[in-house]
Structures are given as C-alpha cells and as structure tokens.
Amino acid sequence: MRDCQDRWRFHAGVSGLFFAALMLAMATDAQDVARPRPVDPAAWGGDHVGQPFPPYVTGDECLFCHRDIGPTWGDNAHQRTIRPATPDELSLAALREFPRGKDLADQTQYLLGSERMTRFLKRSEEYGKLDLLSAMFRPQQNADVETDEASRENAPGEIHLPADDDEPRWEPHTFADRCAGCHTTAVDSRGKAFSSLSLDCFTCHGDVPLEHTKDTSLALLSAKHREPRQVISLCGQCHLRGGRSKSTGLPYPNTFVAGDNLFRDFQVDFSDEGLNTLPAADRHIFENTRDVALFNQTEMTCLTCHDVHTSSSERHQALEEVTICGSCHIPGTESRELREGISESAKFHVHSRVCGY
Amino acid sequence: MWIPKWQRDRQKGVDSPMPTQPVSNEEFLPRPQNKQQRQWEKLIGELAEEKSRKLNMPRRDFMRSSMGMATAFLASNMVYGPNWEVDAAETLDPAATEEKFPKGEYFVFDVQTHFTDGVAIGFRNAEFVRNMGFELEDNPDAYSFTNYVKEIFFDSDTSMAVISGVPGKEINKSLEGKVLEGRDRRGGILPSWLMSQRKNELNRLAGGQRALCQGNCAPNHYWDRASNAPDFPALFEQMEREVKKYGIDSWKWYCHTDPGRSGDGFRLDDEKMAYPFFEKSKELGLNVFSIHKGFASQSRTLGHFAHPGDVEKAALDHPDLTFIVYHSALKHGPGEPQFSEDGFFDPNSGDFAWHAELMQIKERNPGLDNVYPEIGSSFGLLAIAHPEMCQHLIAKNVKHYGSDHVIWGTDCLWWGSPQWVIDAMKRFQISDKLCEKFGYEKLTKQDKANIFGLNAAKIYGIDVNQQLQALPADALTRLKTAYLDDGGQRDNAAHGWVRDHA
Structure with missing residues (x-):
C-alpha cells in the first residue's frame, strides 16, 4: 500500500x-x-x-435495525436508480411490440430511468455486471402535467433505436463504462464490477x-x-x-x-x-x-x-x-x-x- | 405538538401494561389514535382507577400486577370483542389468575430470542414498541446479555431459549491469512461466535441446559467473484467452525440479505447454492434450519427472497431436514404503512400476504411434515394491533400444519421481557364467529402446550420431563427466586411520542 x-x-x-x-x-x-x-x-x-x-456493512444488515427506513425506501429515487422490471411496465409492453422485442422483453430483468427514457438491463454472467439493451423507451413528454414517480415510470411512449443500429442488441460494456458508478454501489474501478444494485446505504x-x-x-x-x-x-x-x-x-x-x-x-x-x-x-x-x-x-x-x-x-x-x-x-x-x-x-x-x- | 407518551399518559391517568396505539420514532409524525384505541386506553384508565381504589393500592403498582394485565385484556375485549380469556375476578384477585393459569402450567421454550454485542439498536424504542407499556430502556445495557438473562429468564415464564441469529457474517481470516478469533471476526450485532459463547456461559451458570444457539452462516456469505459463485471452501470452513467449534444447534438464514456482497440473495430451493449447504450440514450432523420469512421491508432490494415460496421444493427434496419458518412469513408488520394497504389482509378469507402462500404449501402437500411455522413477533404484534388477524394467524397455522407444528418464539428482548406475549397466548382463543365461518378449531390446553414448548423441544431433542425435573433445582431458578423475593419485577412505564391531543 x-x-x-x-x-x-x-x-x-x-x-x-x-x-x-x-x-x-x-x-x-x-x-x-x-x-x-x-x-x-x-x-x-x-x-x-x-x-x-x-x-x-450492507444495507440489508442496516435495515435490520433501521426499520423505520425500510418500508419507504423501496419507493425512494435513490433506491430506484435500478429497479426490477415488473411485467406491467408500459416500457416493457412497448418493447414486446417492437420487432424481435418479445424475447428481449422476457430477458429484461431491470429497468433504469423513467422521465426521459427507460433503459432495459439484464444480468451478465460476470460478477457485478449488467448488459444494457441498445434500444430505449422514450415516454411522451407532457410538460404541463406534474407527475409523481410512479406515473413517470409508467408513462406511454415508444421504443427508439440508436441511429447506427439495425436492431436492438445487448451491450456488455456500456453500463459498466457509463452508468454503474451512479446507479449501483461500490464499483471496483479496475473491473468495473459493482457489489450491489442501486444505491446501498454505503454510498x-x-x-x-x-x-x-x-x-x-x-x-x-x-x-x-x-x-x-x-x-x-x-x-x-x-x-x-x-x-x-x-x-x-x-x-x-x-x-x-x-x-x-x-x-x-x-x-x-x-x-x-x-x-x-x-x-x-x-x-x-x-x-x-x-x-x-x-x-x-x-x-x-x-x-x-x-x-x-x-x-x-x-x-x-x-x-x-x-x-x-x-x-x-x-x-x-x-x-x-x-x-x-x-x-x-x-x-x-x-x-x-x-x-x- | 409532540409530547412523550409517558408524560401524556401521566396527564391522562393512563398506565397500560399493554400497547394501545402505534407511536412514532420521531422521524415521522405519529399517527393519531383511532377511535377503538382511544376507547381501549380510556377504559384501561377508568377500570384501573376504579379497581386500584377498591383495593386501596397505588394505581401504578396495580398496573404492574397480574390484575393490571387482566384489566388491559378485559378492556380490550370490551372494545374489540371477546378475543382474550379473562374474567372480571382476575382484575381484583391475583389468586384468580393463579388458579386459572397456574405457574409452570406450560413448558415455555422460546426459539427466537436476541441480545446484542453491547450495542443499542433502537428496537426497544421503535415505532410500535414505544407503547409497549414497559420500561424499555434503549441503551447498550438494555440490549446486553445481562439484561437478556433478566428479561427472558427472570421476568418471564420462559424455561428454555434459543439465542437466535441476525444478519451478518464473520470474517475468517485477516488480509495476511491469519485465522481470526472472537471479536476480530466481526459478524454484526450478534455474531455466531458470541451466541455460542453466551450459550455456554448461561448453561454453565445454570448447571443445565437453558440455552441453545444458532449460527448465521448462509450460502451467499462467502463469494468467489471470479467464478461468480459461492466460495465453497471458505463457506464450508465457516460451517465446520460453527458446528464443531461453536456447537450451534440450528442455522439462522436471512435469504434476503447479502453480507457477502454476492450481488444477490438466495432461494432455499436453489440447487447450486442452498443444496450443497444442506448436504454439508447433514454431513456435519446438523439438520435444523431456521429461516426468516416475511417482514420483507427489512431488505433494501432483496425483500422478495423473504417470500416463503422457496420452502416447498427445499422441504420436499430434503425430508431429513427441519425447516422452521420464522414469523410465519407475515409480509409486513403493523408498524409498516403497507400493513394497512388494500390487498394485504382479506377479511373475507382471513388470508394475508405471504402467510397465505405458506398455508398453501401445506394444502398442496398434506404429507409434508418437516415445515414448522414459527410465530415470533407475528403473534405478539398482531395481538396488539389486529386481534382478528392474530386469530387467523394462529388458527390457520394450526388448521394447516397442526398444533404439533407451530413453534413458539417472541423476538424478545427486542420488545422487552416476553411475559406479555406469554400472557397473551395463555389468554388467547379463536372466537366462535371465526370458528364457524372459517372452520377453525378452538385451541385446547394441549394445543397451547405444544405451541409453547413441546414442539420445539421435539425438534431440538430436549427431554421435557427430564428438563422439568432439573429446572427447579438449577442455579438459574435459584437466582430467579432470589430476584423475585427481592422485589424484582418488570417495569410497565410507557414510552414513546404521541400527539398530546390524540
């Protein structure tokens, strides 16, 4: 050292x-x-x-004692930097409708983002890594309406592909290179592997x-x-x-x-x-x-x-x-x-x- | 304006030995008492005033007695309906209670008891504990092993207890590769090495077996990041240590925690993670697995692993193992906002979240004999917050799993001495209305005896008759007698913060 x-x-x-x-x-x-x-x-x-x-000490150990935090933390934006992909999400429904999208939607385990775009993620075989789908879901912007987090996460919209992509594909490095540091916890900068999803108390x-x-x-x-x-x-x-x-x-x-x-x-x-x-x-x-x-x-x-x-x-x-x-x-x-x-x-x-x- | 609950109680003349409302932990606004809670509290105050005057004794002393406890149950029945077996005579004569519930009637074996490694963790001051009606200090001494012995063994009818684990893992070796011992192994607020140490101390002091202990080691505690799989050599090394060196009596698993930073929780039916652990444990001769299920908000992202859905396959695949499902998989405690949300409890079916799935497992597999619902915290907290749900909890556990499979636990000393929970179970009964509507059976004394301790004794291989003969003469009983002769007793002062106008 x-x-x-x-x-x-x-x-x-x-x-x-x-x-x-x-x-x-x-x-x-x-x-x-x-x-x-x-x-x-x-x-x-x-x-x-x-x-x-x-x-x-991981957050699950913290919450064993700090029981006043647990019941509300699940809805907290800092907790939802990565969120589980629940089947009723409109972004997933839109992905299913997209060409080749059904399989990709089925593979999606987590979602990232809400108001401006939603990204689709799945676990990599490697420790502490997530694959990011190149296609993204862009909700319709409604600037005149104040919405809560839940509404933002489930607003209607459509799937977009990057200009140089013909079809959606899982990218193994993008999340680690760009997103991991602020959407997950304790990213080892050498291997770019995180130790837990979203932001743990440690953050x-x-x-x-x-x-x-x-x-x-x-x-x-x-x-x-x-x-x-x-x-x-x-x-x-x-x-x-x-x-x-x-x-x-x-x-x-x-x-x-x-x-x-x-x-x-x-x-x-x-x-x-x-x-x-x-x-x-x-x-x-x-x-x-x-x-x-x-x-x-x-x-x-x-x-x-x-x-x-x-x-x-x-x-x-x-x-x-x-x-x-x-x-x-x-x-x-x-x-x-x-x-x-x-x-x-x-x-x-x-x-x-x-x-x- | 907020005032301490004890202060408001003093102003209002309330001194209840039972909680009558949820209170705040100071981070959130306390919820006002509802109409029934106000009624209950008012009645306790009025009845206590009347009865203590009649007996010419200070009301505070009255409320600390069995008569005070009976008064609280009686008042509860007057407000919520006849949920508790209590006679008016018990509110004026301790002998009436003694006759009805003779001391030593039940062998009480609590499989879920805790203390900490000298740290105060706020439970005894937490939202729905604040109004427990007991003098619950929240400092390191209150969570100490010394106070554990006092509250569990001196202040209650508990004869035997399992020192039960909490989330945390030990560090096997230092960075230099040196095997660590004792406190250097860390392991959280109640590590395996400490549970073992205190179990041995207590048993030595008693001159017999009063305590058993659990081990915290679980399949995701030691992780090989290169292969992204359990580090089995390290895991098995720790397992051997906990069984052979610590002499643990059961594993305590929290599938929804990740102290090893594996990146995930684990399922009981995961053949790659849990099954190798099962096999190794069998090899080591330890077959009892105590699994936290329910109370899902205690996890940040892994709460879904506290769902009991993984019990079925694991139990069917391993009939030689015993699975004790802690908390009976009650998903949310009464202190959590989700408890009151639509869909959590269905009064038409008596089902509530996650407990219903645990019941369905037995419905699907009538021959399944190695799964045991445990009622720590679930029974006590529901008894206070929702007596009807509490009846469904116990009645369904008994209906589906049998009274010979329901296990007594209290989660104390988190909630003070367990005597109030023991008293509640002694007086607990399923109402005629619910029996008729849902096909439940009334609890018999034998059912309660099974639940209170005979079932756990069977699991842990305790000869109850031998224990009952040995207990009166052991050192712990003698110390307890001296403590009681010296005027030792539980405290009943209420703590917490409530609205002064509530």
Whole structure:
C-alpha cells in the first residue's frame, strides 16, 4: 500500500495543475472580483483511489435495525436508480411490440430511468455486471402535467433505436463504462464490477462502524456528522454530472468512499462559463458545491434543503433568500417567481451527455 | 405538538401494561389514535382507577400486577370483542389468575430470542414498541446479555431459549491469512461466535441446559467473484467452525440479505447454492434450519427472497431436514404503512400476504411434515394491533400444519421481557364467529402446550420431563427466586411520542 504522505503529495501535485487552471479561469471573470480567494479543493482529507472497497456493512444488515427506513425506501429515487422490471411496465409492453422485442422483453430483468427514457438491463454472467439493451423507451413528454414517480415510470411512449443500429442488441460494456458508478454501489474501478444494485446505504453513509450505535457521530450524515466538504463530496460523486476521474477517465469517481475528498481524483469544471451552460437543476448543485469546495462556505449544503430518506426538498421553501436561489428564482420577487424557462412542470429539466439525453 | 407518551399518559391517568396505539420514532409524525384505541386506553384508565381504589393500592403498582394485565385484556375485549380469556375476578384477585393459569402450567421454550454485542439498536424504542407499556430502556445495557438473562429468564415464564441469529457474517481470516478469533471476526450485532459463547456461559451458570444457539452462516456469505459463485471452501470452513467449534444447534438464514456482497440473495430451493449447504450440514450432523420469512421491508432490494415460496421444493427434496419458518412469513408488520394497504389482509378469507402462500404449501402437500411455522413477533404484534388477524394467524397455522407444528418464539428482548406475549397466548382463543365461518378449531390446553414448548423441544431433542425435573433445582431458578423475593419485577412505564391531543 502506498505511503499516506506520498499519496497526499501525488494527489496534491495532480490537483495542483487542475487547481491552477481553475483559478486562472475564475480570475479572468469580472464577476469574481468580489469573491474570496479560492482554496485548493483537493487539499483536505483522504481517498481510496485505486484501493479495494472496505468490507462494508450492507444495507440489508442496516435495515435490520433501521426499520423505520425500510418500508419507504423501496419507493425512494435513490433506491430506484435500478429497479426490477415488473411485467406491467408500459416500457416493457412497448418493447414486446417492437420487432424481435418479445424475447428481449422476457430477458429484461431491470429497468433504469423513467422521465426521459427507460433503459432495459439484464444480468451478465460476470460478477457485478449488467448488459444494457441498445434500444430505449422514450415516454411522451407532457410538460404541463406534474407527475409523481410512479406515473413517470409508467408513462406511454415508444421504443427508439440508436441511429447506427439495425436492431436492438445487448451491450456488455456500456453500463459498466457509463452508468454503474451512479446507479449501483461500490464499483471496483479496475473491473468495473459493482457489489450491489442501486444505491446501498454505503454510498452516502460510508463504512459505518458498529459502534455508531453508541456514538452517532461515527455515522456519516448523522445529525452530529455533517461536515460540509464531506457532504458535497458524497452528493457530488453522482450529482456533479460531467465530472471525470483523473485516474480512470471514467465519468464516475474511482473507489469513492463517503467521507473521502472527492476532488482528489474527480475533475469538475467549476468555471462560470461551464456553469452557465448547465440547466438550472444541475447549476445549483455546481454552485453550491463550488461555494463549499472552493470558498469554504459552510452554511449551506445539499442537506440544508434536501432530505434524502423522505425524498423531500420542502425545506428549501422555508429558507431566506441566498444567492443560489437565483439559479431558479428571480431574486427579490415577493413570491419567489421562477425564471423564464423554469416553469413549474419543467423545473428539474436536465441534460446529460453521459446519460444520453 | 409532540409530547412523550409517558408524560401524556401521566396527564391522562393512563398506565397500560399493554400497547394501545402505534407511536412514532420521531422521524415521522405519529399517527393519531383511532377511535377503538382511544376507547381501549380510556377504559384501561377508568377500570384501573376504579379497581386500584377498591383495593386501596397505588394505581401504578396495580398496573404492574397480574390484575393490571387482566384489566388491559378485559378492556380490550370490551372494545374489540371477546378475543382474550379473562374474567372480571382476575382484575381484583391475583389468586384468580393463579388458579386459572397456574405457574409452570406450560413448558415455555422460546426459539427466537436476541441480545446484542453491547450495542443499542433502537428496537426497544421503535415505532410500535414505544407503547409497549414497559420500561424499555434503549441503551447498550438494555440490549446486553445481562439484561437478556433478566428479561427472558427472570421476568418471564420462559424455561428454555434459543439465542437466535441476525444478519451478518464473520470474517475468517485477516488480509495476511491469519485465522481470526472472537471479536476480530466481526459478524454484526450478534455474531455466531458470541451466541455460542453466551450459550455456554448461561448453561454453565445454570448447571443445565437453558440455552441453545444458532449460527448465521448462509450460502451467499462467502463469494468467489471470479467464478461468480459461492466460495465453497471458505463457506464450508465457516460451517465446520460453527458446528464443531461453536456447537450451534440450528442455522439462522436471512435469504434476503447479502453480507457477502454476492450481488444477490438466495432461494432455499436453489440447487447450486442452498443444496450443497444442506448436504454439508447433514454431513456435519446438523439438520435444523431456521429461516426468516416475511417482514420483507427489512431488505433494501432483496425483500422478495423473504417470500416463503422457496420452502416447498427445499422441504420436499430434503425430508431429513427441519425447516422452521420464522414469523410465519407475515409480509409486513403493523408498524409498516403497507400493513394497512388494500390487498394485504382479506377479511373475507382471513388470508394475508405471504402467510397465505405458506398455508398453501401445506394444502398442496398434506404429507409434508418437516415445515414448522414459527410465530415470533407475528403473534405478539398482531395481538396488539389486529386481534382478528392474530386469530387467523394462529388458527390457520394450526388448521394447516397442526398444533404439533407451530413453534413458539417472541423476538424478545427486542420488545422487552416476553411475559406479555406469554400472557397473551395463555389468554388467547379463536372466537366462535371465526370458528364457524372459517372452520377453525378452538385451541385446547394441549394445543397451547405444544405451541409453547413441546414442539420445539421435539425438534431440538430436549427431554421435557427430564428438563422439568432439573429446572427447579438449577442455579438459574435459584437466582430467579432470589430476584423475585427481592422485589424484582418488570417495569410497565410507557414510552414513546404521541400527539398530546390524540
């Protein structure tokens, strides 16, 4: 195992280049004159880059005790990053109607996505791998109607094939190369194999020792343990879309364990130019992360507004207006009017090249 | 506004030895009491006031006595119907209860008891436990082995207990290849090595056999990622350790958990995963498999593996093995929102989710003799939350599997001392209405004796007569006597958070 001190130097060296470029980009921006001097986001904490994941306690063991979470977790978006393919899904019905689709629908074991597209998956023979069907289901967009998760997952639509495909086929590598890091848990970056489907407790809480029952501060994200830089790192491992691991080149982090410093290996463009190209939903994440990672802002993190276990962001409506609200709301307006293009129905409109929409 | 339940109870003059409503764990808003729960609680308060005054004793002391317990059952009958065998005389005279339910009438052998490795896990403070009416501390001491001995053996009629496993796997070796021992093996909140250690301590202390223990090892605990299959050498090594070194008496399986990070759960009828385990276990001379089924929300993605559908083939293919189906495959507990959803319970058939499938297995295979429904948590929690469902649970288990196949378990000390569950079973009866409508039989004393302990004794090869002769003289009984003589008793203070206006 590499010596810790050497590791720090190595990462500090690599991140230094990235950091210098970032500072240069930001210094040229006239808006940044009043900003405090940015700090090196990679300069704190540690990482597990290139190491095996620790033998963490799995979610099924956690839920044995945390029985208040289990009954609602099944419907939680973080749990449904991969979901079992139930026969009554409209996407599967559409696939069955597609040429050669019946067999493919029968082979499909899991589904990914809902609102913009649904992808079809089946288990590979290999450990921790899923095959992704090249064909996808695109639901009809109905921008005027607010829908819940269940309705979105079962909206009518049709099957699309990529332009260069004649017929649907199972792809063995796409999921591992692009999706696994954020739709499954503990992806070994060497073999790109995950250890469990969708997001296990480990993804956000890390390797929690048994002793957390006596001292809850040992559990990351407990009320006593919400260090802002750790929070934006662990949320950012998936929500900073467009970032890339320096060491693997993959669009997801290399062996990130909640509690680590994400930015020791994960490259993200925090420049104003970069942020200005993002849709509002992504932009507010980048802005808040940048505030914490580069400017040591500690008052607001993702958890200030979002409650993951209850799938709620209601708390953000009770907050006093701060700069980040301007991503979606017009500052100073009495009823917090939404900006043009951020209608109620499309407020979470997002794009992602990695995700294919 | 939320207030502690004990505080509200004190304000309202309620001090119930039985839970009268579900309460919140502070993460969600507590559900208000329904009309029946309010009625029940009010009646308990009124009756207790009246009777304790008549006896000239403090009400709190009254509620801690057998008279208080009888009062709670009586009030329940007045609200929910005649579900419990209780006479008004028992609310004023402990002798009436003693006469009706003589001490030692039943040999109580609880196959589902737990403690932890010194960690508090929140159960004794959980949503539907908060209103248990007992002084349920939720700290490491409350979950300790010491308190386990007190609550299981001193505070209740339990004579024998199986220390029952929970999800978790031991690590065989360090990264350097050194075989680990004791705490270094980890294994979760109640690892196999600890169950074994405490079983031996308890039996040594008693000077006889009071405790048995289970082993947590299961087919998906050691996984070979290269072949994407069980790592049988590592698995068999652990099995041998648990049987030969730990002296376990049964396996405890959670098919819907994946502590080995295999990527999936497993089915009992999986010929590639479970069957090699069965064969190895037979070779080691251990034939009892205790399987958690039901309570599916305890898994993040693998809850479907808690369905009992895989019991049938496994049991038919292995008539020489015994399969104890824990929780009788009750899919959702009363504390879960799905419990109240349409389709979970059908009052017209008395069927409820997953338990019905367990019953159908026996219907399809009348000759199947090696499957035993166990009633830990299912009976106790339904007794409180849904007495009618509780009757269907027991009546159907007995109707389909026979009273000689229903196994007593309580899941305590998760829910405090099991005495309240024991009292509930003593007083439990199937109503005339349900017997008539569904063709159930009334439970006889012999049925209850079977359920309370004779069935489990048969499975584990315990000579009950010999035990009954040995128990009065063993050290644990002497300690219990001294504890009771010293005024030791269960606590009944209610905890939890409810709406102050509920």
